[in-house]
Amino acid sequence: MISNQVTIAESHLMDLDALVKSRFVEIFGDFACYETKPLIKCVDCIEAGKSPKCLAFSRKMAEPGVLKLSAISSGVYCENENKALPRSVSLTIDKVVHANDILLSRKNTPELVGRSVLVKHTDGNIMFPDIIFRMHPLPPINAMYLSYLLAGPLLHSIQSLAHGSAKSMSNIPKSELAKLSIPIPALNLQNEFANFVSQVDKSRFGGMLRLLNSLSGIMHASFFSVADTD
Template sequence: MTPSKHQFVGKKVKLGELCEIYSGGTPKRSVSEYWTGGNVPWVKIGDITEKYVSSTEECITQAGLNNSSAKLFKPGTLLYSIFASIGAVGILNILAATNQAIAGLVIRDNSLDHDFLYHYLKSREVASKTSGRGVAQSNINLTILRNMQVPVPPLVVQKEIVQNLEIVSRQLKMAKLQLSKLDSLVKSRFVEMFGDFACYETKPLIKCVDCIEAGKSPKCLAFSRKMAEPGVLKLSAISSGVYCENENKALPRSVSLTIDKVVHANDILLSRKNTPELVGRSVLVKHTDGNIMFPDIIFRMHPLSPINAMYLSYLLAGPLLHSIQSLAHGSAKSMSNIPKSELAKLSIPIPALNLQNEFANFASQVDKSRFGGMLHLLNSLSGIMHASFFSVADTD
């Protein structure tokens, strides 16, 4: 559709008036001809990792496209996730279809700059996570999306905002790259220090920790807690390999924290139930406000002597991750689950404690660089980016 002439400048306008909005679909997995040998890129939320989506993990066939609610979107279509991870945003660089968790937005009005809308939707994602309100519910439908209010300042202002945000985006990307390099440095050091685990004494995991316990999942509100109010972690709090306490759901006022399920510093948390690629992911909690619980789909453990917590956490998250994930039960269509009884038998190599402590000291020094420098810069840039965007763009 050819965009219309400018008509919304200086107003807040419903997204549905600015764009054509469609949802995608999934061909039946049971029909092999819809998937085998497919050459139509098919976008899932996990494929939206950068501003531009240029490749996908899976493809469907033309028959799959024709016999499902999936739609083919042209390059330049904005993608917006409406289920599960709400508010993930990307721009198609290729001709592709999407699953039903992703809406395709095609701008139909010249009042709106393509990159401006991308950044506005991106800022809504950040706002929903930090405010605990907005679009942070479990999912939204197309009606809610079409009714979303979007500010439309003059095009010259939109382009100026985009130019400034692109500069900050590049700085953010560089900061994230530096953090990634620090992570790689610690992982490399781990391999250098411990090498071939076959030479060490081993014990089953249950003999190396005080217990392996699941948390509790009371009914929560649809949004995140404010500041240090009571809450319950979401799986996304540990799925990235870094503990993210702001990934949570608020507890209703009528529900109290279960004290023995509250997260503490030095807890090792491991996802016992998740998608096949994320099940078994674990983190070491280094800082917490002590007012948040872990859910029943996460295991918690504390190492016993002679096991260092930092050593065990890197072991579980790195060399043993594949072994942990192989314990999971479930199909590709469902959430995989790791039985406690099988995780308890996992063989843990035990190097000399002084060697474990040496590694832990090294990792702690790297963490100081991460949290004292690069992570602070990353958070500051992200905050400046979106606060500035709202102050300029989100006006009446």
Template sequence: MSEGDIPSELPKGWARVRLGDILNRIEAGKSYKCEPRPASREEWGVIKVSAMTWGDFDEGENKAVPAGFPFNPEYEIRPGDILLSRANTAAYVGASVLVRKCRPRLLLSDKSLRLIPAEGIDREWLAYLLSSPNIRDQISERATGTKDSMRNISQGALADIECLLPPVEEQRRIVAALEEQLSRLDAASDTLRVSGQRIDRYLQSVLHRMTSAYEPVRLKDVLVSGLTNGRSVPTRAGGFPVLRLTALSDTYVDLAQRKEGDWGEEEAAPFLVQQGDFLIARGNGSLSLVGRGALVADVPTPVAYPDTMIRARLDASKILPGYLRVIWSSLAVRRQIESRARTTAGIHKVNQKILESIEFPLPDLPTQRALCAQWSSTEQQARHLAHTVSVSKRRSAILRRSLLAEAFAGRLVPQDPADEPADALLARVRAEREAAGATKSRRRSPRRAPAQRKRTSDTAPAPDAPPPPRADTPALTAATQPTLDLEIPS
């Protein structure tokens, strides 16, 4: 049995259920015509897709709702809400969070869902369950869309996900055990995060001291020819190779990250990469990755670049390709790119005009060579430290995943025979739903044929109809099924 699988033998007192069985309802957010600027605390804002990662909620990641634009305040996010990312990149679709604190006047977007647990389901337990390996794996399997773009999980698919339900008292024991163990991991993770930030700050400080004394130039001033976009090429087995966007790293282009495209060598010829080319990402869902550049160090076999990249060919009499690789990673360049990038459908983009205007300091060629040699030594030391931090993060993530897997398979805390079994809890939940459904049925007026309605209206005034139930918060019944700080590796 793999780590994320549900055990075939149920722990004592547990029950096999679907998420829809233990939720009162799933509430979908609403789409708003928003302005790109963030909303202040005094105005209504809509949360962005990037606001939610596994276990994290960044209330600063939001957009403003234009004044006078109609909206329903029932979509407002409040502390205690359990939110789930309905539409996101492959790494973050289904990302869930229990909102601990949140500013007022912040609205749920149409790319997010709010999960309302049934009576008797511990809210903290449910939040941990949603981040467990079993749930994450099932969400990944059921999400639709392409792996390289946005993925979606529907309300119906989410409600149909299988899980195990422990007794109420054991839910609370699981939460207590997880909080004790995960708090230690969180403290260690914070230390690793700070260490990583210090390494980045050290590199930026060194780079600034090395280059700040020189006069700035624009990227367009050091090109031998204009910037050029790549070409969009469908996949076809046996076709001419084209790079994937994943080929761009923080340093050099990984030419092994390629696919076979639906074109031939003659069509691909204008888009072939050469040694010394500098490739830049046109767009990305993450603002920190848009405009990232990498250098082509060597081209052992021909390959073209796609429309997701922009190629810069440098004037060797003015700038060393290695120097551009170094200075392009500077904080000053990143600030320019991120401040000028445009956002479309949640994707941050840059174009040739924006990139041509990016400025950076440029010394003469001999000084560039000396700076590149000095930087190489500094970068090597920083890489060694960063590798140590990365290995520790992976170990922490694996331990976190294992703890969650054990907890929701019934192996983290002992079962207590005195606990009321989960079947009794499920029976109460079903009874409450049936009672609520019967109450709604009695309140509805019997349906009459059109002729009957006309005769009644001719003879007597119709009684006031009761208000309709909220359409945006359907109960998860069989009849109406709606259509923690670390990135945990799957």
């Protein structure tokens, strides 16, 4: 019964992802009709993080830490994927993650390099490592639009920039990423898409709450069923 609930939830999430992709195409259509600019002209900068020596375990609560690559590899920001900083090492303030940061993996396996996320929330006190790039869009670019563009339609183009001597770890040069061509639709269209994604995220969150409540009810009923047989 629990596996059925999980399967239903996974199917719901896949449907929402497909809905966002469909809406993206519906709003923007053919990108060939839009003005384009190199990525470096669309963001304040493309900066790498810092990777001090960390402990072998994750931080506790909001103690200082550094993100692992797995924090962004899935396409969803997972801040609990981190390593704790030793007490002897201080946070580098200008490398601390903030809400609305766009984080992009500059070094990873060929399948995962170039993956990116938009940070919607952070508990604070966590840095991004030197194998991740950070950027913020400049007007008239909407952060949600740019992050979805990088993570979806342009992902293959970004990954094609990666190279390196070892097949296991590919690297994207900052100079090449900076030249990536970014289509720039009217800001009202970008905002329309961003608002749609926000509504889908609310539905996604609501679906997860319903799943948790359902699983809790099933486990509760199962517990008392077992207790009654004792």
